[in-house]
Amino acid sequence: DIQMTQSPSSLSASVGDRVTITCRASQSISSFLSWCQQKPGKAPKLLIYAASSLQSGVPSRFSGSGSGTDFTLTISSLQPEDFATYYCQQSYSTPRTFGQGTKVEIK
C-alpha cells in the first residue's frame, strides 16, 4: 500500500493568512493526487485533483502543486469558511489511501 503522510497534523491561523499543507507519498504517484476538505458532520468535498487542477466551483484561493512524492495545498488568503480538516488522497494504485488529515483551526 502507498502511505500518505501529511504535515502538519494541525495548525492555527488567522483570517487572511497564507496556509500551506504538505503531503508526502511513500513512493512516486506521478500527479495522481487529490485534496479534499471536510467540515464537522459533513462529507468530504473535492478541492484539487491531478495535483494542481481546481475542481469546478472551488475558489481560486485554493491551489495545489507537486508531483512524484511531494505535494502541497496552499490557501492564499484564509477565509472563515476554510476552517476545516484537509485530506490528501492518492489515486495511483489500489488500495486508495488518504493522508491522516490536517486540521486548520482559528488562531
Place this chain on the structure above:
Amino acid sequence: QVQLQESGPGLVKPSQTLSLTCTVSGGSISSGNYYWNWIRQPAGKGLEWIGRIYTSGSTSYNPSLKSRVTISVDTSKNQFSLRLSSVTAADTAVYYCARDVAAAGHMDVWGQGTTVTVSS
C-alpha cells in the same frame, strides 16, 4: 447533477453482516467512465477506502477488509451496495459512498454519509 445517498440500518449486532446501499440520482450509474466507491470514517479519525466497483461488475477491495467485503451493483435500480460480514465494534463508523473518475481516480461526488454502530 449527480447525487449519492446512502441507506441502511444504523445499528448492527456483532458478528452479523452490515448492508448498505448507495442510490445514484441525477444521472445513470452506467453512463460515463466511473468507479463507485465505499469509504468509511470512525468517529474522530481519518478516511479509509473500503473498495469500489465498475458497472461491468469488476471490483477492487482494500486488502485489510477483503475477506469480509462484497460490493455489488444493480444498474436497473441505479444503486450499488456494500456488505461487510462478521462485524465488530471496530467497524463502527460513518460510511460514505463516492464516485471516482476512472481515468484519474479522484472522488468528485460524495454521499452525505450514514452512521453505522456495531453493538449488541
